[in-house]
Amino acid sequence: MASTYEKIATNTLGSAAASVTFSSISGAYTDLKIVVVTGQNPLNNAITWQYNSDTGNNYSNNALIGTGTSAISTNANTQPRISGFGDLGSSALSSLIKIDINNYSNTTTYKTAIGRFDSIPKGRAAVNVGLWRSTSAITSIAFSFENGTDNFSSGSTFTIYGIKAA
Amino acid sequence: MATTYKLISSVTVGSGGAAYMEFTSIPQTYTDLNLVFSGRNTSSGDWFSLSFNGSSSNFTGRIIFANGAGVYSYTRNADEQGVIPNSSTTANTFGNGSLYIPNYTGSSNKSYSIDSITENNATTAYMTILAGLWSSSAAITSIRMTISANTFAQYSTAYLYGISNA
Numbered sequence: 001m002a003s004t005y006e007k008i009a010t011n012t013l014g015s016a017a018a019s020v021t022f023s024s025i026s027g028a029y030t031d032l033k034i035v036v037v038t039g040q041n042p043l044n045n046a047i048t049w050q051y052n053s054d055t056g057n058n059y060s061n062n063a064l065i066g067t068g069t070s071a072i073s074t075n076a077n078t079q080p081r082i083s084g085f086g087d088l089g090s091s092a093l094s095s096l097i098k099i100d101i102n103n104y105s106n107t108t109t110y111k112t113a114i115g116r117f118d119s120i121p122k123g124r125a126a127v128n129v130g131l132w133r134s135t136s137a138i139t140s141i142a143f144s145f146e147n148g149t150d151n152f153s154s155g156s157t158f159t160i161y162g163i164k165a166a
Numbered sequence: 167m168a169t170t171y172k173l174i175s176s177v178t179v180g181s182g183g184a185a186y187m188e189f190t191s192i193p194q195t196y197t198d199l200n201l202v203f204s205g206r207n208t209s210s211g212d213w214f215s216l217s218f219n220g221s222s223s224n225f226t227g228r229i230i231f232a233n234g235a236g237v238y239s240y241t242r243n244a245d246e247q248g249v250i251p252n253s254s255t256t257a258n259t260f261g262n263g264s265l266y267i268p269n270y271t272g273s274s275n276k277s278y279s280i281d282s283i284t285e286n287n288a289t290t291a292y293m294t295i296l297a298g299l300w301s302s303s304a305a306i307t308s309i310r311m312t313i314s315a316n317t318f319a320q321y322s323t324a325y326l327y328g329i330s331n332a
Contacts, residue, residue: 003169037277064237066240068240071237071238093277116295118228118279118298125227125229125230159197
């Protein structure tokens, strides 16, 4: 039986790093799923990601964020990246991020992603929907923080899975 | 190639219902766990609770709760982790949801997420998104879902999958 859910790559940080990139992503799958367990130090900015090294203002995102006392919705358009909520609240490996990118390799439509951003140190549960206005197939995904200098904690794990419909 | 996403075990509630759905002796050979469930309460409660390794201590959570009329956020311990339809909702209607636990064998505190929904042919139905953290260095070897003082209805199901990034 063909495998429909395969690991493409995993990156466990041996030391703190400001960015993590999955490159040369095969177009052989239908959908992508990314699972990140991480912490942040220092705590200045939100976690972000970009596709195919595109730094233009071609991204937008909407979020639903729960703080434990209120639920709020945010929106940002014409951005140079897709962003989660604010900082992760701790360097401990206690923040969980899951991102689903469907139909990522098609060359006809813009690319959307739905993500869960959870950080108990920060006291947040969130759903984030991100749009990349490009018809290019996604071949690389780069994670960083907005300022480019905050670090993902040592021991953070980034794993990308491919899901096949055929 | 190693199987990335594999069924570990499943539970189907029989006639008479069950006070809980549980997985024990969870193998420590995967990276992440995904518990996918479908359930209904035989009584009036809307919420299920969670325990790991027989413990309901040291759980911290943030939840986003929507009921068709508004959206709210609350803090959580091990109780009220997600929703299932109660006995007054449309007959034969089962809710569903998903619990994801990355790095469940590690020594760091365990982050997890839960998405859950009920459905009802009426104006009120529920959906929840939960960010959870179990502050324990212990590997997770058992998971129990419980409805306080109530029972899961016959045909409720839970499937536990192991996900490997090796």
